[in-house]
Amino acid sequence: RQEQFRALRDVEPVTRDGKRISLQMNAGLMVDLPQLAESGAEGIGLFRTELQFMIASNMPKLEEQEAFYRAVLKQAVGRQVTFRTLDIGGDKVVPYFRAHEEENPALGWRAIRLSLDRPGLLRTQLRALLRASAGSELKMMVPMVTEVSEIHAVRDLLLKEVQHLSKHGHALPKKLQFGAMLEVPSLMWQIDELMAAVDFVSVGSNDLFQYTMAVDRGNTRVSDRFDNLGKPFLRVLRDIVRAGERNNTPVTLCGEMAGRPLSAMALIGLGFRSVSMSPTAIGPVKAMLLGLDAGKLADALNAALDDRSLSGETTREILLRFAAE
Ligand code: PEP
Numbered sequence: 001r002q003e004q005f006r007a008l009r010d011v012e013p014v015t016r017d018g019k020r021i022s023l024q025m026n027a028g029l030m031v032d033l034p035q036l037a038e039s040g041a042e043g044i045g046l047f048r049t050e051l052q053f054m055i056a057s058n059m060p061k062l063e064e065q066e067a068f069y070r071a072v073l074k075q076a077v078g079r080q081v082t083f084r085t086l087d088i089g090g091d092k093v094v095p096y097f098r099a100h101e102e103e104n105p106a107l108g109w110r111a112i113r114l115s116l117d118r119p120g121l122l123r124t125q126l127r128a129l130l131r132a133s134a135g136s137e138l139k140m141m142v143p144m145v146t147e148v149s150e151i152h153a154v155r156d157l158l159l160k161e162v163q164h165l166s167k168h169g170h171a172l173p174k175k176l177q178f179g180a181m182l183e184v185p186s187l188m189w190q191i192d193e194l195m196a197a198v199d200f201v202s203v204g205s206n207d208l209f210q211y212t213m214a215v216d217r218g219n220t221r222v223s224d225r226f227d228n229l230g231k232p233f234l235r236v237l238r239d240i241v242r243a244g245e246r247n248n249t250p251v252t253l254c255g256e257m258a259g260r261p262l263s264a265m266a267l268i269g270l271g272f273r274s275v276s277m278s279p280t281a282i283g284p285v286k287a288m289l290l291g292l293d294a295g296k297l298a299d300a301l302n303a304a305l306d307d308r309s310l311s312g313e314t315t316r317e318i319l320l321r322f323a324a325e
């Protein structure tokens with residue numbers, strides 16, 4: 001099967017009914033980069049910048065961050081890289097940074113919350129990203145956004161950095177794309193404001209599922225208890241796709257769901273046209289979508305999601321049956 005998947009590397013990811021799906025990969029370290037060419041991924045849909053911080057024994061300095069991002073972009077040779085700003089705290093531990101114990105780390109001082117409270121840290125990272133992307137494109141996104149105001153706060157800092165660099169005669173990126181991760185359910189009730197505030201939205205389904213269902217993603221006693229292909233979560237995802245369409249804002253998804261053929265199929269049925277996954281999943285997901293009638297699946301899935309009766313097949317069963325047929 002490995003061989004079979006490898007043979008698909010240069011095949012265009014287009015469904016049987018002609019829908020093109022952008023298949024991207026997740027990465028975080030230099031060792032991941034060769035997979036870009038090997039997997040046939042179109043780009044890096046999620047670059048987890050905290051990994052550089054997690055493996056270091058001291059906080060990486062501006063120059064180290066810049067050199068790292070520059071090396072990543074060089075190795076990506078023209079394929080787009082979406083850098084996510086620091087996502088530390090919660091399940092992502094940076095030993096030299098934790099100031100105090102928290103009772104609920106997943107609900108605590110993490111990701112963008114921490115970055116906004118330590119603007120020096122965030123500004124250094126933004127400066128490193130801007131400098132590394134001089135003359136090319138910078139595509140970046142912010143994790144764990146809870147309120148749209150946080151996006152505006154990060155954008156203000158980004159603009160300050162742009163001004164600072166241009167005042168000091170540095171070259172700037174030719175193009176800047178600024179996005180938010182949708183991982184916290186509160187954004188569902190400010191979704192049009194969110195879509196208007198950014199160039200793109202990337203759904204972090206690992207965290208969005210954790211916070212929607214109130215199940216710790218790292219606790220196996222509860223993490224498999226509820227179904228991410230069940231009605232509630234699929235309806236959440238469908239609402240996100242619809243909000244993206246309504247606002248003309250590109251929407252993508254970069255959680256583990258994107259890398260499992262059955263859930264990737266469900267995502268395409270919901271209308272996702274871009275997904276990012278671990279590089280080894282690209283072959284199996286591509287094999288799945290080449291045989292898929294996305295329109296037919298969308299009809300079946302939408303009918304199931306609109307159905308309010310509680311009896312009958314679950315949405316997972318409907319998806320499994322569709323896949324088998
Ligand atoms: C997610 O939460 O789905 C995600 C992609 O981010 P991470 O797994 O790094 O939290």
Ligand code: MG
Pocket residue numbers: 143183204206207
């Ligand atoms: Mg996350």
